Amino acid sequence: MPQTIRISKPTARRLTMYLRVLQSVVETGGMECISSHQLGAAAGVADAQVRKDLASIGGRGQSGVGYRTRELHETMRRAIGLQKSWRAVLVGAGNIGRALLAYPRFHTEGFELVAVFDHAPSVVGKRVAGLAVQPMKAIPATVRRSGAHFGIVAVPPSDAQNVAEILVASGIRGLLNFAPRALQLPAHVASVNVDFTEAFQRLAFETTNQSSRSKRTTGA
Amino acid sequence: MPQTIRISKPTARRLTMYLRVLQSVVETGGMECISSHQLGAAAGVADAQVRKDLASIGGRGQSGVGYRTRELHETMRRAIGLQKSWRAVLVGAGNIGRALLAYPRFHTEGFELVAVFDHAPSVVGKRVAGLAVQPMKAIPATVRRSGAHFGIVAVPPSDAQNVAEILVASGIRGLLNFAPRALQLPAHVASVNVDFTEAFQRLAFETTNQSSRSKRTTGA
Known part of the structure; x- marks a missing residue:
């Protein structure tokens, strides 16, 4: 019963990020299946965390195949409460x-x-x-x-x-x-x-982090 | 050298949440020290994760005492890149x-x-x-x-x-x-x-989750 599980704020935040990725995949009609690695890469979350989060709302993946995109999208919408208006x-x-x-x-x-x-x-x-x-x-x-x-x-x-x-x-x-x-x-x-x-601070952070990353990459 | 570390997007997100908590503590001039537990509770993050995140930017806590609020605030602002304009x-x-x-x-x-x-x-x-x-x-x-x-x-x-x-x-x-x-x-x-x-989806999620929580609490 995904509706009665207890989900922390950070988990909720990650789930809405996955939902956003899934939504664009479903809208473009692209992939039938998506792996935790692909979802994680797009949302900036580690694979293992993705699998844990999805399991917590009842999302079932298949080893070597991943999650069925449409099915997972529906499961997430239900868990998030978007099936109602x-x-x-x-x-x-x-x-x-x-x-x-x-x-x-x-x-x-x-x-x-x-x-x-x-x-x-x-x-x-x-x-x-x-x-x-x-x-x-x-x-x-x-x-x-x-x-x-x-x-x-x-x-x-x-x-x-x-x-x-x-x-x-x-x-x-x-x-x-x-x-x-x-x-x-x-x-x-x-x-x-x-x-x-907060959005600006995150941007400052990522810009600072990004430039040190490029610096290291070009310098090495 | 906190400026050159590599920090993932989710970490950056959590750090800005801690910064927000710290900022209001510093502004109200309240606590001299803050524990990872207090920071975590306010930001909705597990204590161990807070300690790991803070260590990654060079924040040093003292066992049983926590982090010096002002010092940590400064460390975070520097790591986030807010010391510059x-x-x-x-x-x-x-x-x-x-x-x-x-x-x-x-x-x-x-x-x-x-x-x-x-x-x-x-x-x-x-x-x-x-x-x-x-x-x-x-x-x-x-x-x-x-x-x-x-x-x-x-x-x-x-x-x-x-x-x-x-x-x-x-x-x-x-x-x-x-x-x-x-x-x-x-x-x-x-x-x-x-x-x-995304903000609305998070709210839908938390409202759904909140009501099931209250239901269980009053029903038990």
Whole structure:
């Protein structure tokens, strides 16, 4: 029963990386089978770790052949919970919020945006990506009525904790947080932080590491 | 010599997570020492893995005491390459680009945005965050003159590869890619993809996993 296993955050992170690789393989209709080595190379993970991660969600490979691509893709989507449709509300109709709404792959991936909120009176009532922006005080009623699962926090850092609490009190089960501030949340609420600084730091790291690598390669 | 070690992408990812934890500890001026267990718990990584990762960049802990917080913070910043200042250019002055420019922590982290480009004639010449938007054809000369290290690709997926190639040909060493499309890059160029779909998938995963966890806890 893959739905009831306990998976750590780093494992979840690796699984979504494998899913991304698999997705592009399935979309291009290329390979019928994929090995843990191929998956690992594309995702930057050691083969043995790939096999362990896939076994943990019930993915079965065959020695010398690998995993059946389509079957593994389906197993992963089920384990990740993408077989169902997730409804999300967005708080903050600023640049980040608008960029998300315009994101091309959003709807094809099982996510549906059902409401947008903002506290600025000049924005409330305007239509953003087909949705009329609602005032903040409408959050509890709208979240309950729509049965939304996720809240997207795209407000300034100073408002983030307050917005998160309103969303959680309204019944939201998971938060996607764009504010560069850690949120204090009850244990039953999941959260993922999207931190642009972290992305830059990783890039700085890889660039530093990359150049020392090339230097060594050309110098040897 | 931490600058010349070879570090895999997953390790780099974990190191930036530790850095984030350390940074908030240092900012709040709290603990003088931190154990691998405390760091691991905050970053969602096993203690032994934390010790291995920190040893790989030259971080030294003391048994029963842990790591000196400030010292480790400095060691990590050096290993990640944050002791120097990184100059970046942005291609695409749309919502994502504007959101990045408005990002509050950007400048304090050693990153400096030196130029913005867009292909839309209606945007070229306008000022965005204090920078006049330049036409795409200005990329090579501006990148060379400014000595920029990083390129931020915030254009539609169909333009991303082309933009990446122009940036690389102009001397850019690392790309932060916001387009939901994998880039084909020469081996000496580093890249980090920021994929919002991936963030949503991780959230779906954690929410699924979280609820089965709570169910088991309350049911047992």
